[in-house]
Amino acid sequence: MxxxxxxxxxxxxxxxxxxxxxxxxxxxxxxxxxxxxxxxxxxxxxxxxxxxxxxxxxxxxxxxxxxxxxxxxxxxxxxxxxxxxxxxxxxxxxxxxxxxxxxxxxxxxxxxxxxxxxxxxxxxxxxGGYPVTAERRTVVPAAFTPSLRPQLLAGVEDVRRALGDPGVLLVDSRAADRYAGLQEPLDIKAGHIPGAINRFWKQVQGDNGSWKSEGELHEQLAPVITALDEGREAIVYCGSGVSACPNVLALHRLGYTQVKLYAGSWSDWISYPENPIETGGE
Structure with a gap:
């Protein structure tokens, strides 16, 4: 579904x-x-x-x-x-x-x-006139047993190994000016992980906030889809592992369910002073 x-x-x-x-x-x-x-x-x-x-x-x-x-x-x-x-x-x-x-x-x-x-x-x-309330529901705790999917997660060592690896595509989900290093309002260093392409997460949606059609998503995420269709791996990141998730969800919607999230993202990458940084456009 x-x-x-x-x-x-x-x-x-x-x-x-x-x-x-x-x-x-x-x-x-x-x-x-x-x-x-x-x-x-x-x-x-x-x-x-x-x-x-x-x-x-x-x-x-x-x-x-x-x-x-x-x-x-x-x-x-x-x-x-x-x-x-x-x-x-x-x-x-x-x-x-x-x-x-x-x-x-x-x-x-x-x-x-x-x-x-x-x-x-x-x-x-x-x-839209749908019902709202200020009342809190009474929550009955449930039983949740996790069945972890480590294949959905990338860590800093995975990203380091991806540098220069043609079999891995890094996707930066932040706005273009942050990707290019022109500004950085949240983190102490500006730029992006070397070799990453830029696909701003908000572009998976239209102007009214609705998610784009599958055809439009194919167009927006074309380089990522091409890489996945070629058997390459995709690792998606953002500033802190939050705004990358809409890109991952959009790819999931298109049938690409094994895309990895670099959960620490840029703010983790720059916490290691030895990690390289790139600036400028794609």
Whole structure:
């Protein structure tokens, strides 16, 4: 099934007992904004999972700005949110699906496939007259046993080995000016990993926030698809392993399910002073 679902699809199913809706709203630089927005209004029945408190481990010297939690810690957090192995999950945010896609990827990494992202986000849901509430649901904890998929994850050593390897394509998901090193608002060094191509994550969506058609995604991600069709490996990264996830999701939608995420991404790469940096366009 398409990992992107519509507001209408969710409205028709929102009270089904095996479905958990997850509000993933978050704002970089304002870490309390997402939970505050959730407290004010959210989709009825939704639980809230915070990028930094729930979907990331504490920041250390390496691992990037949003390190991956240990699988057992993450599985326990999902279980407390009512997500079990047989649960269907729909995630949403208000930031173009970036944070909802992070949840989608994390669940797939733990072996859970029945997870979807609602397109357009909460503002569109509310503007469309769909129901909202400030009431929190009573969550019944579930049993979640992870079945880890290490093949979906790339670490810094994998990326180092990829440098100069024609069998691996690195894909930078950040905006073009950050890729080129013209500006860097979040990290201490600017530029990109040598040899990476640039495919800005927001370009998988149209101007109205809806995800592009499969044909448009094929065009947007053509170099990546060509590489995968040739049997090459693709490793996708961004600043901290969050905004790369929509590109990974888009490729998954097109049938390319084994794309790797460099979870630490640029903020992890530059934490090693010996790692090379490249600037300029492709």
């Amino acid at each position: 398409n990992p992107i679902v519509s507001k209408q699809w969710l409205l028709a199913r929102q009270y089904e007992p095996d479905l958990v809706i997850v509000d993933c709203r978050f704002e970089l630089g304002r870490p309390e904004a997402g939970s505050t927005a959730y407290d004010a209004a959210h989709i009825p029945g939704a639980v809230y999972l915070d990028l930094e408190q729930d979907l990331s481990a504490p920041v250390t010297e390496h691992g990037g700005r949003h390190p991956l939690p240990a699988p057992d810690v993450l599985a326990a957090r999902f279980a407390r949110a009512g997500i079990g192995n047989a649960t269907r999950v729909v995630a949403y945010d208000d930031q173009g699906g970036m944070y909802a896609s992070r949840l989608w990827w994390l669940l797939r990494w733990l072996g859970h496939d029945d997870v979807y992202v609602m397109e357009e986000g909460f503002a569109a849901w509310q503007a």
